[in-house]
Amino acid sequence: MSLVADHDSTTQDPTSAGRDLELRAVTKSYGAFTAVRSLDLVVPQGSFFALLGPSGCGKTTTLRMVAGLDTPTAGTISLGDREITYDKPYKRPVNTVFQNYALFPHLDISENVAFGLKRRGVKETKKAVAEMLALVELESQGSKKPYQLSGGQQQRVALARALINNPEVLLLDEPLGALDLKLRRGMQIELKRIQTEVGLTFVHVTHDQEEAMTMADTVAVMNAGVIEQMGAPSELYDNPATTFVANFLGQSNLLAGDILGPDGDVVKVSVQGTTVSIPIERCHSEGGKGWVGVRPEKVMIAEVGGEIDAPGNRFEGGVVTDVSFVGVSTQYLVRMPWGQELMVFEQNTGRRPILAVGTPVDLSWRPEYAFLLDASQDAKAGVEDGDD
Amino acid sequence: MARTRRRARFTGYWLMLPSALWLALFFLVPFYSLIAMSLYDPEGSSLTGYDMTWHFANYVDVVQAYWRPLLRSFWYAALATLGCLLLGYVLAYAIAFKAGRWKNLMLVLVIAPFFTSFLIRTLSWKLILADDGWIVNTLQAVGILGPDGRLLATSFAVVMGLTYNFLPFMVLPLFASLDKIDHRLIEAAGDLYASPARGFFKVTLPLSMPGVVAGTLLTFIPAAGDYINSELLGSPNQRMIGNVIQNLFTNQGDYAAAGALSMTLMIIITIGVVLYIRRAGTEDLV
Numbered sequence: 001m002s003l004v005a006d007h008d009s010t011t012q013d014p015t016s017a018g019r020d021l022e023l024r025a026v027t028k029s030y031g032a033f034t035a036v037r038s039l040d041l042v043v044p045q046g047s048f049f050a051l052l053g054p055s056g057c058g059k060t061t062t063l064r065m066v067a068g069l070d071t072p073t074a075g076t077i078s079l080g081d082r083e084i085t086y087d088k089p090y091k092r093p094v095n096t097v098f099q100n101y102a103l104f105p106h107l108d109i110s111e112n113v114a115f116g117l118k119r120r121g122v123k124e125t126k127k128a129v130a131e132m133l134a135l136v137e138l139e140s141q142g143s144k145k146p147y148q149l150s151g152g153q154q155q156r157v158a159l160a161r162a163l164i165n166n167p168e169v170l171l172l173d174e175p176l177g178a179l180d181l182k183l184r185r186g187m188q189i190e191l192k193r194i195q196t197e198v199g200l201t202f203v204h205v206t207h208d209q210e211e212a213m214t215m216a217d218t219v220a221v222m223n224a225g226v227i228e229q230m231g232a233p234s235e236l237y238d239n240p241a242t243t244f245v246a247n248f249l250g251q252s253n254l255l256a257g258d259i260l261g262p263d264g265d266v267v268k269v270s271v272q273g274t275t276v277s278i279p280i281e282r283c284h285s286e287g288g289k290g291w292v293g294v295r296p297e298k299v300m301i302a303e304v305g306g307e308i309d310a311p312g313n314r315f316e317g318g319v320v321t322d323v324s325f326v327g328v329s330t331q332y333l334v335r336m337p338w339g340q341e342l343m344v345f346e347q348n349t350g351r352r353p354i355l356a357v358g359t360p361v362d363l364s365w366r367p368e369y370a371f372l373l374d375a376s377q378d379a380k381a382g383v384e385d386g387d388d
Numbered sequence: 389m390a391r392t393r394r395r396a397r398f399t400g401y402w403l404m405l406p407s408a409l410w411l412a413l414f415f416l417v418p419f420y421s422l423i424a425m426s427l428y429d430p431e432g433s434s435l436t437g438y439d440m441t442w443h444f445a446n447y448v449d450v451v452q453a454y455w456r457p458l459l460r461s462f463w464y465a466a467l468a469t470l471g472c473l474l475l476g477y478v479l480a481y482a483i484a485f486k487a488g489r490w491k492n493l494m495l496v497l498v499i500a501p502f503f504t505s506f507l508i509r510t511l512s513w514k515l516i517l518a519d520d521g522w523i524v525n526t527l528q529a530v531g532i533l534g535p536d537g538r539l540l541a542t543s544f545a546v547v548m549g550l551t552y553n554f555l556p557f558m559v560l561p562l563f564a565s566l567d568k569i570d571h572r573l574i575e576a577a578g579d580l581y582a583s584p585a586r587g588f589f590k591v592t593l594p595l596s597m598p599g600v601v602a603g604t605l606l607t608f609i610p611a612a613g614d615y616i617n618s619e620l621l622g623s624p625n626q627r628m629i630g631n632v633i634q635n636l637f638t639n640q641g642d643y644a645a646a647g648a649l650s651m652t653l654m655i656i657i658t659i660g661v662v663l664y665i666r667r668a669g670t671e672d673l674v
Binding site for chain 2: 067068069088089090094095096098099100102104105106115116119120161162165
């Protein structure tokens, strides 16, 4: 399987083409344990690329191999035409924003930011440092020591310290992991702004699916050392190819079904006696049995016999077993006659009152939003992993 | 409520009391008598008794009489400290960064010499370096030492003994400092274009300065006042100030000169330490 990210080329300088980061059949083993398994990956120059996965999936190992902090057991890494697989970290045009920032405690902020330039023999660093501190909005903090800054400020210093070197690829290892939720949301927007402004290739490692989707042009979902699926965030979300992606990226209802076969540009599947259609481009299973997937917010709910604004078939006989009110929406759990509980997220538009626990309901969805996955995959894959 | 709070406020002082009493008894009292002794009338002897006459001239007299061994002590201590720093840094670095699961074992080995007495260990060096010992014989055979050349009773032997005896005092604080350094900082230096050598001088070494300062102080101060190494491994030509004080006190009964010399040594070291710590400016690092 060749995984090449589609990238919006309109924002890119045409002359700079060919400086893509390319990993070919990269494998990293520690004894019997294989952290990364024959990974093929192309990150187009100038893109914001996210490697998303649960802890231990191999994403940080991949990043460290690109930085030169770990050496692959097999395979090659190149930047444009230049192979860098075995280059020392201090000899590659790649810089890293480390997970806990790794700011030098004995140097002040300006000295931290100037570190890379000084090591490359640049004598006059004042102006570049001032510009970089302005970019991350820390102009007045230059003479402070790292411990005098807040977590969010330290994060920006780490970013400035890497960016000042104008690397071909900037690696970010869970850069927002240590920040609290509110600050993290602010920094996501900030990081995206800076990436657009400097136009460098950013490779961002995270286990936070919302963070990956907010910032990245392209997301690669990693699990157990391999890339499960890669694409634009909306594409991955709407059309997941595996149960892991369906569960790790957001939440999914997966219903067991028997595949009846193609019918024009849809595939017919029998689910608990009801026939549903799934667009052919969203089918990731050949035949036999399959998982019919539908996102909770795509499921529509109504009291028994009530009107549902969907042309698909109705699933009748459901009972509301749990109601969580979360402000903008209400999350229902509905027990179906065959015993499975389905998730339904409904916008609180005020069109009708919130349904109470025990209410008998019907469910439906628009056929174009369903997807079909291979029945051999674990329906629970990626469910627990996404929690942290 | 108010009572418990007041009791809590005094808890710290109660905890300090035993060590304060101990120090008062075994440091302040002898220290007072040392100062008094250094100001005795130099005419006194064990036969006629001693008078405290605020005789400050003792200090001038002892510095004039013994400036050579005094200077030599600082010179030997400086050489031994430098030797300990070079050997100790490499050792501490290896234990902190490269020893892996052998770390604890290596630390035990560093302090293993303390299981034997300082005196016994120095005496055995006397045997090892002896004129008819195998080391001297070998060095003579290969021509590094002349036919009459010797190791014992040389400055080399004294400095080597000091270096050997005080090495653990250098290694332990250095190890503590180096072991605390976050490895990611060294990775970050590499990521920011510092070769391993430059990364060491720009990141590892500055971050280990508290250990360097503590280690050099713990080595230099006792080495400057040491007399065992000079006594056992040197000759009268390698006399250090500790030997002079010991001789003045125990053999000649010249308490006034012994006291004044001890005080002089202490004053010089105290001033030196204060200047050194200020210069090293490590308060930022700890």
